[in-house]
Every structure is written in structure tokens, then in C-alpha cells.
Amino acid sequence: MCLAVPMEVVSIEDNVAHVEVGGVKNSVRLDIVDQMPAVGDFVIVHAGFALRCLDRQEGLETLKLFQDGLGLELVK
Amino acid sequence: MNLSNEFRDPDLCRRVLEQIQHLADSPFRFMEVCGTHTVSIFQSGIKSLLPENISHLSGPGCPVCVTHDLEVNTFLALAKMDIRLATFGDLMRVPGSRGESLKKAQAEGAKVDIVYSAFDALQLAVNNPSQDVVFLAVGFETTAPTVAATLKVAAQQQGDNFFVLPMHKLVPPALQALASDPETRVDGLLLPGHVSTITGIEPYMFLAGDHNIPAVISGFEPLDILQSVLILLRMHREKTPAVINNYKRAVADQGNPRAMEVMQEVFKPVDTAWRGLGNIPGSGLSLRKEYLGFDAREKFQPAPVKPEANPGCRCGQVLKGKILPPQCPLFSCVCTPAAPVGPCMVSTEGSCAAFFKYSL
Ligand code: SF4
Numbered sequence: 174m175c176l177a178v179p180m181e182v183v184s185i186e187d188n189v190a191h192v193e194v195g196g197v198k199n200s201v202r203l204d205i206v207d208q209m210p211a212v213g214d215f216v217i218v219h220a221g222f223a224l225r226c227l228d229r230q231e232g233l234e235t236l237k238l239f240q241d242g243l244g245l246e247l248v249k
Numbered sequence: 250m251n252l253s254n255e256f257r258d259p260d261l262c263r264r265v266l267e268q269i270q271h272l273a274d275s276p277f278r279f280m281e282v283c284g285t286h287t288v289s290i291f292q293s294g295i296k297s298l299l300p301e302n303i304s305h306l307s308g309p310g311c312p313v314c315v316t317h318d319l320e321v322n323t324f325l326a327l328a329k330m331d332i333r334l335a336t337f338g339d340l341m342r343v344p345g346s347r348g349e350s351l352k353k354a355q356a357e358g359a360k361v362d363i364v365y366s367a368f369d370a371l372q373l374a375v376n377n378p379s380q381d382v383v384f385l386a387v388g389f390e391t392t393a394p395t396v397a398a399t400l401k402v403a404a405q406q407q408g409d410n411f412f413v414l415p416m417h418k419l420v421p422p423a424l425q426a427l428a429s430d431p432e433t434r435v436d437g438l439l440l441p442g443h444v445s446t447i448t449g450i451e452p453y454m455f456l457a458g459d460h461n462i463p464a465v466i467s468g469f470e471p472l473d474i475l476q477s478v479l480i481l482l483r484m485h486r487e488k489t490p491a492v493i494n495n496y497k498r499a500v501a502d503q504g505n506p507r508a509m510e511v512m513q514e515v516f517k518p519v520d521t522a523w524r525g526l527g528n529i530p531g532s533g534l535s536l537r538k539e540y541l542g543f544d545a546r547e548k549f550q551p552a553p554v555k556p557e558a559n560p561g562c563r564c565g566q567v568l569k570g571k572i573l574p575p576q577c578p579l580f581s582c583v584c585t586p587a588a589p590v591g592p593c594m595v596s597t598e599g600s601c602a603a604f605f606k607y608s609l
Pocket of ligand 1: 561562563564565567574577578579580581584585589590591592593594595601
């Protein structure tokens with residue numbers, strides 16, 4: 174029940190974002206998300222609410238560090 | 250592009266695994282405290298790939314599993330009243346002290362609706378104004394703000410038929426209790442990614458500072474988990490315990506202040522009892538004065554059956570990492586997912602259920 178999944182924002186109406194991942198569509202509330210997402214952003218979705226916008230740049234950087242040297246410098 | 254796929258790259262996973270194998274020359278026990286980690290570690294095969302020296306323990310990371318008997322008996326008592334209950338599906342089969350469950354109550358005529366969110370439960374109340382609706386509010390810091398936000402909306406609305414039964418639990422105080430328990434033997438902690446999305450890193454600092462336990466906030470893809478285990482292992486070997494955020498794409502060090510604020514506006518911390526861990530100071534949430542009108546306990550005064558110890562079920566020891574599920578005498582003979590004796594076998598995220606599904 175703690176499951177939270179990243180989903181892509183396809184449209185926004187007031188306080189609700191319509192999100193989608195792998196063909197699964199959903200509507201989520203934006204009352205507690207850390208910052209307002211834009212269409213195309215990924216948000217972490219849990220129990221009908223968006224919790225946070227995924228930081229793509231951080232994600233890509235982590236990956237690059239994994240690829241370059243297993244990312245261990247990242248965490249020092 | 251969905252970034253998650255990249256964090257499953259088999260080639261990168263293999264390279265991290267090789268490093269872990271290389272360093273695992275003495276026993277190392279790490280614990281995760283998140284149902285999604287439990288499932289991911291089994292499902293991805295990580296459990297079977299880790300070297301023998303590395304043991305994985307599932308701690309108190311599944312909200313359903315740590316819900317106390319008294320709380321279960323309380324919502325079962327509510328089910329006997331003229332109330333419509335709205336719940337996450339996970340609670341349906343959790344057995345109460347007398348073997349009843351919401352599922353059985355439903356078969357006997359109780360009104361129980363499975364909802365996907367607290368907000369859906371509020372909608373149910375709005376659409377059925379003549380019926381009292383109670384939402385069963387379980388979950389950690391990830392879920393509590395969604396309930397708080399829903400109550401803020403409810404407070405602005407007309408209706409007076411929506412209530413919640415607060416049973417939330419907070420993760421850092423439970424880790425404090427675990428770390429202070431001399432019987433707990435854990436060399437490193439994998440911290441729950443989504444709880445941390447809300448709390449940030451600060452509430453975990455005491456693990457390294459006061460207890461010398463290395464801890465890493467981890468994501469849920471195989472690469473995230475392997476990487477986090479490797480970081481834990483390194484800190485353990487080098488005797489340099491620290492608390493590290495290895496899930497930066499989803500967790501800001503300061504967490505989500507907006508969600509924390511909403512949660513703190515509606516709830517305040519209270520002492521609460523966890524299954525298996527007992528009473529833990531400041532580890533639960535009760536409604537603040539302004540929101541007490543939504544409290545189902547206040548409104549309906551349910552009289553729960555007194556909890557009795559469940560003979561044989563060793564969930565408590567499983568949750569503390571003292572035994573693995575197969576060491577419970579009831580595991581897989583008397584207690585199975587089809588006929589669960591304890592909550593650790595009910596929820597798919599429970600340690601016993603995961604062991605049953607993936608190890609047998
Ligand atoms: S196997 Fe069943 S009885 Fe044993 S600890 Fe797990 S849930 Fe309890």
C-alpha cells in the first residue's frame with residue numbers, strides 16, 4: 174500500500190493533474206506536491222495525490238555517474 | 250522517456266553486484282523498512298543474487314503489518330455499526346483477535362468500500378449525504394499528508410458525514426526504538442524512498458550520529474537497491490557510518506516542506522502502539538483540536554474487543570529482524586496467504602507473504 178509510482182503529466186485542470194504511465198491513466202490531486210508540475214513532467218503518485226516532481230536532471234546525473242564510475246563519488 | 254527503465258540496466262546492475270561480491274568477505278546484515286523495497290528485492294531476484302554473507306531483513310515497513318490488534322479490533326467494531334467504511338484494499342483480510350476481518354464483515358452485510366485514496370472516500374461521503382462514511386487512515390509519512398489534505402478540503406465543505414479513523418505511524422521514531430533495542434542486530438539500514446520524499450534526510454541523522462548505523466535513502470529499481478547496498482557495505486567496512494541520500498531524483502534533502510506543513514496543520518504526534526514493537530513515543534498521529542470533529546473514535550465511540558496474544562504468530566520478532574519468516578513454526582503449514590494467521594502474511598508487502606511467494 175506504500176506503492177508510489179512515477180507518472181507523466183498529460184494535462185492539468187485546476188488542482189488536478191491527469192497522468193499516465195504505460196497506458197494506465199489516472200487523475201491525481203496537487204494539494205501537497207512540492208512544486209507545480211508542467212505537462213511532460215513526471216510526478217511521484219501515491220494514493221491519488223502527486224507527492225513530488227521527479228528531478229530529471231538529478232536522475233540523469235546519477236545514471237551518468239553510475240555509468241562512469243559506479244556513482245560512488247556522488248554520495249561522498 | 251521514463252527514467253525508471255534506465256535504473257534497471259542489467260549490465261550496470263551486474264557491475265555493482267560484482268563490487269558487492271568483492272567486498273562481502275564477512276557477514277553483513279542490512280534491513281529495509283519499506284514494503285516496496287521488500288517486494289522489489291524479491292521480485293527482481295536481488296535476494297537470490299546477493300552473496301551468502303549478506304543477509305536481508307524486512308523490518309517494520311509495511312503499514313498493514315504494524316497496525317496494532319487494538320486498531321484492527323476498533324475498525325472491526327465500527328463495521329458492526331450503521332456506518333459505511335472506506336478502506337485501502339490491503340486491510341480487507343487482516344484478522345482481528347477473534348479471527349474476523351472486514352471481508353467477513355462485508356459478507357455478513359457490513360458496508361465496506363475499497364477506495365484508492367482518502368479523497369475518494371470523501372467523494373463517497375459527498376455522494377451519499379445520508380450515510381456516515383469513515384475512512385480507515387493507515388500509512389506512514391507518505392500517506393498521512395494525503396489524508397490531511399483531504400481533511401482540509403472536507404473542512405471547507407458543507408457535509409458532516411465524513412470521518413477518519415487515524416492509525417498513521419511515523420518511521421523515524423520506530424527506527425529510534427529499533428536502534429536502541431539491544432537485541433536488534435543490524436549493520437546497515439536501507440531507508441524508505443517515498444517516506445523520505447516527504448520527511449527529507451534530517452530525521453534519520455541520529456542513526457549514524459547516535460548509533461553508528463550507516464543508512465542510505467534508496468529508490469526502488471534494482472540498480473538503486475544494489476547501489477545502496479554497496480554504499481552501506483562500504484561504510485560498514487570502513488567504519489564511517491553516515492546517512493546518505495541515494496535517491497536524489499525523488500528525494501530533496503529537505504523533503505517536501507509543503508506536505509509536512511499540511512500534515513502538521515491537521516495532525517499532531519502522539520505515542521502509539523505498533524504490532525511487535527510495542528508503544529513508541531511520538532510515533533503516531535492524532536487529529537488536532539480544530540479537526541477533532543472528523544475523528545471517528547470521538548464520534549462513534551467504538552468498543553473494540555480486547556486484543557489477545559495470537560499463539561504462535563511471531564510477527565513481532567520478524568518485524569524486529571530477530572527471525573526470518575521460515576523460522577516461525579506456523580509459516581507455510583498453518584499460516585499461508587490464503588489463510589493468514591498474522592498480518593505479515595496478509596499484505597503482499599509483508600515479509601512473510603513475500604517469503605512465501607518468492608522462496609517456496
Ligand atoms: S508466518 Fe504467519 S504466524 Fe508466522 S510470523 Fe508470519 S504472519 Fe505470523
